[in-house]
Amino acid sequence: MRHESRRTERRAALVPEDARRLIASGVHLTVEESPQRVFPVHAYADAGCAITQPGSWASHCPATDIVLGLKELPDEPADLMHRHIFFGHAYKGQPEAPRLLRRFEAGGGTLLDLEQLVDAEGHRIAAFGYWAGYTGAALAVLQHRGELTAPLAFSSREELRRRLGPGRRRGGGVTAVVIGADGRSGRGACDALRTAGIEPTRWGPDHTQDLDRDALLAHDILVNTIGSDRPVPPFLTKADLDNERRRLSVIADVTCDVGSELNTLPVYDHITDWNNPVERLREGPRPLDIIAIDNLPSLVPAEASRAFSADLWPLLLSLREGSEVWDRCRAAFRHAVASLGGRG
Template identity: 25%
Template sequence: MAAVKIGIIKEGKVPIDRRVPLTPFQAKQVKERFPDVEVVVQSSDIRCFTDEDYQNEGLTLVKNVDDCDVLLGVKEVPIPNLLSGKTYFFFSHTIKKQPYNQKLLRSLLDQKIRMVDYETLTDQSGKRIIAFGRWAGIVGAYNGVWTYGQRYNLFNIRRANECFDLEDLKTEYAKVKLPAIKIAITGGGRVAKGAMEVMHGMGIRKVTPAAYLTEDYDYPVFTQLNTRDYHIRKEGGEFSRHEFYKSPENYESDFLKFAHSTDLLIAAAYWDPNSPVLFKREDITKSAFKINVIADITCDIEGSIPSTKQPSTIEDPVYDYNPSDDQVEAAFTDEGNITVMAVDNLPCELPRDASESFGNELLNNVLPELLGNDDKEVIKRATITGDGDLTDRYEYLRDYAEGKE
């Protein structure tokens, strides 16, 4: 294998992101496992690991990474910072044709950048092999409970970003004193599992969807809803998971029965724009609709949840949604509003833990393919652009990239 120089870049997106693709120890391991690979670190004053932490592991600090072959980041690289002809790894947020990143995709093509998107790195069965999902779920569920406590002045716990790491966060669990509310978690993947970790850690009992709808409790409970629990076929018949993910337009939402029993919704399910929405604004305005706090971990703006009108930030994590006027208002201003937590970079609140988990997956599941022969086509499947063009797998982005849609 020819010598390869990898650069860990400084995050440039605003608001800042303190996560790293590789921790100092993991970066050192790359050098040890792949002797022909050089790893350098672009100096940064915002990382959760300091420049000195990397130096202490024998890594070289640099001001620029112009001579690197592969550049590893986390969030989107600002267009002025892109280096032509390089191979980049980061979350591009383009595969759903997100309007705010159309110019980024155009620039990747114009500058003949090979773009490998973390979100599209999968094994041969199509399962993602690297993600921050668990940490989004942990922080999102914790924030949801924090938001509920704030709305009703029930208890005071530290924000997740005020805790050093997960173990420190867990010391707050015992302070949570919830009334007999019902909490619904949508989804069954990493994000939902992370959210359930928090529920179990706080001693909140899990019940089945059926019991959730029919039973009353004198203590807080939660249920976890898979896709089949809140979707039905438009033409009747049994739910098919395979069909739903292949042709979601054949289904409609049956979530309202849960909305009539739920106090706190933690939205942790991946949403395809072709899928039905959970509920509509008109549903919220009806008296049977009970949800008053939503922790929208998915944060699909104007997506499956009508109250998610905009993302919130770590510094200002919640806002109110006025369903009558379909407007965003200041948090906790009216009992008729829904309070929304929609922070779009939740893992940043526990950056050390999130980075370590992510880096292990990158080190063990991705870099061996990149620095080897890519026999499993892991890198090939995740490559969106190369040599100034879209790859065949992402040809569907053509009109989007050209600004035609």
């Protein structure tokens, strides 16, 4: 399990107690030291893991090893020869996708993308969705109240709960809509809003298929937790933001598909981050802000990691024997590489 090169990435794909379970099942697990990971390296050593220096996977791991992470790889090595497990964000036409896939193609490696860990019906079976929705909605509420400060510096769900309520509830009169309310991310978003004293309007597939943009614009807060695997009419356009009847003042786009033709909210052109969490889309007497952070669950790293690790570690065991879940990951990777052609 590699160190995460992004300084604000504090999560772990495996927590120490699940690392112990893998080792008890005969897996040899090496963990790189990491100054920002929420779990100290000695907890992994106590679980039986070998410990090594950050970034050592690139020069010291045999080509047969599997390298586990969460977010983007460093720029070096240019050619990737290992099997890597992480969120590659490479299959929806994102601008950086061709370059990443070319690196695997050049080195003969494989991307087993965590986004593709799905069952036969296409439902995710290991995801950070709940905590992405929860933190995205929480940040939107704090921004609407004028209480969100940068850089972001939360450490746990309990800290977020204290900031949202119950003693500080000020939800009266504030309205919020959650798109994709029945999914993992949507449930997290609804829970955060209720903690803040706001009963959310819940939208599902029926609402997006016959979308009422005026109804979206009539809310104070919009939390989008649903992505698309095919191009669909956007939920909002830049022209919609100039609607004179717009009440909407804060958007939290949990999906962060910016730059992709599958982006359902093409009203902004770059993600935000912990140092600059909010982008102002409209100035004036009716300002409009967007929050589009692509590692939201790292704001509650321990809780998010434990939930994800509990889903992931049994799947990692199945890598030895092979499984349909990982076969689907490999097939998605091969299709993406074959689709590159002369691009990028």
